[in-house]
Amino acid sequence: MPVDDHLQFGSAKVSLSSSIIRKLPVAGLIVAALALAACSQEKAAPVAEIIRPVKVVEIGEAQTTRQLDYSGSVRARVEMNLGFRVAGKVTERLVDIGQHVNAGDVLARIDPTDYALSVKSAQASLDAAERQVEIVDIAKKRAEQLYAKNFAPKSQLDQATLTYDQAVATRDAARSTLAQAQNQVQYADLKATKDGIVTTVAADVGQVVAAGTPVMTVAVDGEKEVLIAVPEMDIAGFRPGKEVKASFWSDDALTLAGKVREVAGSADAQSRTFAVRVSLPSDPRVLLGMTANVAATVDSKAQLVSVPLTAMAQKDGKQIVWTVDRASDTVHPRAIKVANFTADGVAVADGLKQGDVVVAAGTQFMTENLKVKLSSDVEQSASAEDDVATTSSLH
Structure with missing residues (x-):
């Protein structure tokens, strides 16, 4: 049996029988070995650099004011809790909830x-x-x-x-x-003292009531108001006489100029909020019980800038945005401090300044030093006047 010999060329190992080796010239042997070595090695293909088009906003002028929005219900400015002035058993109830009554009308009777x-x-x-x-x-x-x-x-x-x-x-x-x-x-007859609408009935026929126990509630005709609950962090922005805007869920086109009439002197023991009453001008479209939204503009304690909600991301448990370095066209994470959320975006109290370029969408695809593609025009985000962050698709 012929003995195989092995030749080593770089990383290629070539096996040849001894008889073949003896028959091949030295030069031919070298060429064959090099050809086999070249076939065994693969060329590494170059990796193309990833450049991702992004949608961005440029931070505009910092806001010096902010808008507070709270929902409440429309109610009469004066509501009367009516009760019998003497104790007794209710024998008649002459009105129902929602019924309009006039001054002097008998609402209920007890046994006389x-x-x-x-x-x-x-x-x-x-x-x-x-x-x-x-x-x-x-x-x-x-x-x-x-x-x-x-x-x-x-x-x-x-x-x-x-x-x-x-x-x-x-x-x-x-x-x-x-x-x-x-x-x-x-006094066995419970009578309305003013014109209004019955909003609550707390006792019915057959029930024995004590003197002074509220039996019915009548919302007096006239001025209406919105009752809202404001937390202590924002109550400083509501003072009697402050002008606000009231909008209504039932009619998007209905917006009225209201005025803060009364602010509770102490917070509710359970909710820890302050009751604020906002007077409304007379308007037949406003009905008792409607849901209203009260918007008030107050001075901001910090200089705030706005970014779209889609620009915000989270990293290592912190709120961040991805900023674009225009010199290198790369993105980098930056921690921010969120002041509050608005209908149009996020108000940022710290971490951004005017002129910063922020990735507005697709933050889940961003990585440190990722190359991005920007156009020559970058649309600015909202200024303090309109509080709206606008975005521009840049390719």
């Missing part, structure tokens, strides 16, 4: 039987007191006549006068008791 009996008792007491006054009046006049003729001492006249005065006082008290009993009979 006991109060009618009190009137009869008070009337009888008054009759007895009046009879007693008549009796002592006769005795007083007789004592005066006897004293004038020196038939009776002065003390007897004084006693008769005193008895008469006591009887008169008893009669006057009986009259007051009768008037009070008569009023209680009238």
Whole structure:
């Protein structure tokens, strides 16, 4: 058996039988070995550099104001919680929720039987007191006549006068008791004191209510307002007399100029928000119970710039944006501090300045030092006046 010999050329190892080696000239052997080595090596293809087109915005002028938006409901400026002035069992309810009532209309009644009996008792007491006054009046006049003729001492006249005065006082008290009993009979009817709309019914027929317990709520006709709840961080932006804008979910075209009428002196114990009442001008399109949005412009504590919401990303648990280095056309992450979110984007309090170019979309594809393609024109983001971040597609 012939013995195979091996030749090593670089990284190529060539196996040839000894007989073949003896027959081949040296030069031919070298050429064959080099050809085999060349075939065994692969050429590395060059990798093309990735350049990604991006959509960007240029940061415009910092905002010195910000807009606060809070939702609330439309309600009457004056709402009356009506209740009976005496206790009793409800026997009639004459109105329903949503019904319009006029001043003097009877809304509900309680059983007046006991109060009618009190009137009869008070009337009888008054009759007895009046009879007693008549009796002592006769005795007083007789004592005066006897004293004038020196038939009776002065003390007897004084006693008769005193008895008469006591009887008169008893009669006057009986009259007051009768008037009070008569009023209680009238209080058995719950009446509206002003024109308005019934918004709540808290008691129905058969229910026994105490004196003063709210039975119905009537929203008085006239001025309407929006009640909103404002957290303590923004309550400084609402002061009585501040002008605001009120829009309504039911009608996008309906916007009214309102004014802050009242701010609660303390926060709600549970929600930790302050109740703010905004007066509205008279408009027949505004109905009780509508949902309204109140917008107020306040001074910003920090200089804010706006970016689209799609420009914001997250890295290592921090909020970032990708900025573009115009000199090298590469992107780099930059941490930002978000002040608040608006309907049009994100208000940034720290991390960006005027003139910075920020990637507006496709942030999930960005990496450190990634080459990007920009056009010659970069559209600026919103200024402080309109608070709208605009984007331009750059290819």
